[in-house]
Amino acid sequence: MRFGPERKMVVDTARQIYRAGLVIGTWGNVSLKIAGQPLVLITPSGMDYQSMEAEDIVLMDMEGQQVEGNWKPSSELPLHLAIYRRRPDLLAIVHVHSSFATAFAVARQSIPVIMEETAQVIGHPIQTAPYALAGSRRVAELAADTLGLGKAVLLANHGLVGTGTNLQEALRVCQIAEETARETLLARMLGGAYSLTPEEIAILHQGYLKYGQKKPSSK
Numbered sequence: 001m002r003f004g005p006e007r008k009m010v011v012d013t014a015r016q017i018y019r020a021g022l023v024i025g026t027w028g029n030v031s032l033k034i035a036g037q038p039l040v041l042i043t044p045s046g047m048d049y050q051s052m053e054a055e056d057i058v059l060m061d062m063e064g065q066q067v068e069g070n071w072k073p074s075s076e077l078p079l080h081l082a083i084y085r086r087r088p089d090l091l092a093i094v095h096v097h098s099s100f101a102t103a104f105a106v107a108r109q110s111i112p113v114i115m116e117e118t119a120q121v122i123g124h125p126i127q128t129a130p131y132a133l134a135g136s137r138r139v140a141e142l143a144a145d146t147l148g149l150g151k152a153v154l155l156a157n158h159g160l161v162g163t164g165t166n167l168q169e170a171l172r173v174c175q176i177a178e179e180t181a182r183e184t185l186l187a188r189m190l191g192g193a194y195s196l197t198p199e200e201i202a203i204l205h206q207g208y209l210k211y212g213q214k215k216p217s218s219k
């Protein structure tokens with residue numbers, strides 16, 4: 001079995017999204033691209049996160065052919081591959097159905113940049129891609145288009161996709177998107193949610209990229 005440590009990271013992240021309540025049951029999925037190789041590790045379709053082990057993670061090539069593994073890959077594989085093809089800078093994708101972010105996906109609205117951590121970690125409003133059936137090539141292409149050069153995208157009537165250069169970052173993007181969606185709804189109940197300006201967002205995001213990730217105390 002190749003890529004043991006990487007497989008373990010995928011399992012750990014899948015368990016974290018389950019424990020954090022970002023998915024229910026076996027929904028959601030996690031993938032990790034092998035740096036410098038046209039290979040992607042992805043969670044299997046419909047498997048319980050608690051019983052998932054490193055050997056259950058499926059190894060795929062960039063054309064969607066199975067390289068290793070006894071299980072079928074997640075049905076959202078085309079979505080992951082479409083994003084990796086467009087964005088060679090990304091190595092990790094986490095997809096969840098967390099309730100506040102999904103509410104924005106159902107309303108087909110963007111999650112605005114209303115908190116400093118949203119500006120720092122994500123750096124842009126999270127847009128909802130036009131609707132297409134889950135698991136289809138069309139939804140994969142629409143999501144990759146809408147993501148553009150961003151970090152996160154919403155799938156209409158479905159859920160949230162977070163990306164990163166590693167799994168920790170992709171998970172963090174999902175957590176912050178979910179929290180931002182929640183705070184936006186609460187603030188709107190109080191009369192309105194003020195977005196940060198593009199200038200403020202740029203300053204916060206650049207500062208985070210430069211210094212924020214290096215601080216050992218920052219979580």
Ligand SMILES: [Zn+2]
Nearest residue numbers: 028095158159
């Ligand atoms: Zn999904």
